[in-house]
Amino acid sequence: MPANDQPPAYSYLGPAGTFTEAALKQVPEAVGAIWRSVNNVGEALADVVAGRSLAAMIAIENSIDGGVSATQDALANVPGLRIVGEYLVPVNFVLVARPGTRLGDVRVVNAHPVAYAQTRLWLEQALPDHGHLPATSNVAAAAALLPTGDEVGVLADAAIAPPGITEHYPLEVLANDIGDNPNAVTRFVLVGRTSAVPPATGSDKTSIIAELPDDRAGGLLDMLEQFATRGINMSLLQSRPIGDALGRYRFVIDLDGHILDERVADALLGLKRFSPHVIFLGSYPRADQQPVTVSPRYDNEAFVDARDWLRALVAGEDE
Template identity: 75%
Template structure:
């Protein structure tokens, strides 16, 4: 008889196999230490594990410094209900070009790589191997592992730690186009109690415009600007039902329990036909969020007390 999700051992899903940058992000999660880690082949599988109870949480890439938002993750979060982001983690990203023993750089014609990794190395690839072809892989580690199961690719783009997992030779190091590249990962779990504000928080949401009337995007952005809420991410993704219809993935500085953020979300809910709250969680960089005095919690509380006094007939 299959084991029920409640009886399954506590596990965490991540884009595998072992050695990926996603695994490196999961290694930063204290509560995952000593638990079962489930490698999967794509974001959808990782989130399905969470929804169906096979894992308590999944680590997925959400944004990187070169390509911006990871569309597969953003679209999955927009369409799979019942999920919450409970934490974010940053991983410095660098790559090496590897091959089977006996292969020289001059022999390389086809390179296997995860599309995101390829995008972060394409300038080096174009300059060094101008005639190469790209063979997409499901992960950076899978690209290297595939060298031993198929002869379709001559080399692979992989993390520097790949030599700890596979018997490959390194043809070139530091091939990333941006030496400061980072990937931002989020830990996604089922809907649960919100973590308490820390003073260094981020709130993630997805929202749609009510129609395509001129100025609608500005109206949406004003919900945040007039309340002193900074956006650290604003990305558009097609809704998919017809051309010209987009949803917006937004990260806000602050926690939903912060008065300014809560008030902005109330305004957004009145404006937007569909708002998805993805979570409030501690920032990976632990940078404190500062606001001017007119946007701090006391200012919003004082304004509400002032109005309450007017409505109750209290003398000013």
């Protein structure tokens, strides 16, 4: 516990009731800690960098929309951070409104852009003439409908929110299960300050960000071969603009395996020689706890045997 005898703090995208809070509830170490509700990813990571929070829970990927660009860009630009764990949260939504509102009364819907995108088909069928006002979070969209809400909420007739929102706010549910995909899942990561990596578990993931050295034909293929030739599967590959010139991109990559795995370590060494800028975001246990399996030619023993063979050749020993 910190020297001031205060419990550690964790930051998350609030207010209470968000999917991010649901992810934080999965962290055993966060039980009994202070939970700091923040408005955006930048604020959450700033808490970590400044030491106001031990770690921050942030959304990094959605099974429907892919990577969360705000999170990926923040991790690329804020130094001294390390992903220490990942958590999966099933995603569905309800449409809520002020008491007495009917579905036919709804003309304007307040919603977080990601939630809006994941309910678009339902909205177009049930409310074909609706308008959309963006909100900073799913819960904020609902809270804004109340008399104490913001000016945007006054303009909206309804909001898209997480199930259970009525446990926090006096609103009525106009429709349940309005998500377009019942299998939607959001992946969250817990981000702390840079520290030693945890031991490999056999069910791990490694996250990195890398840039290409130049803009030329085959450049991306050369980078990807660092992993393919070592039998490493990529579970995420997404480009993000660097921002200094058109056509300049960095790549957010998730690898199956741990930096202490021989094949992953060897690939990162190759990548470091190739790329002008590599950011190691962390090696951490997979949320699904599925073991990572590789061909025997790529397991740790194969790499150790190859190094021993080379060492014997240099030393002039018999093969």
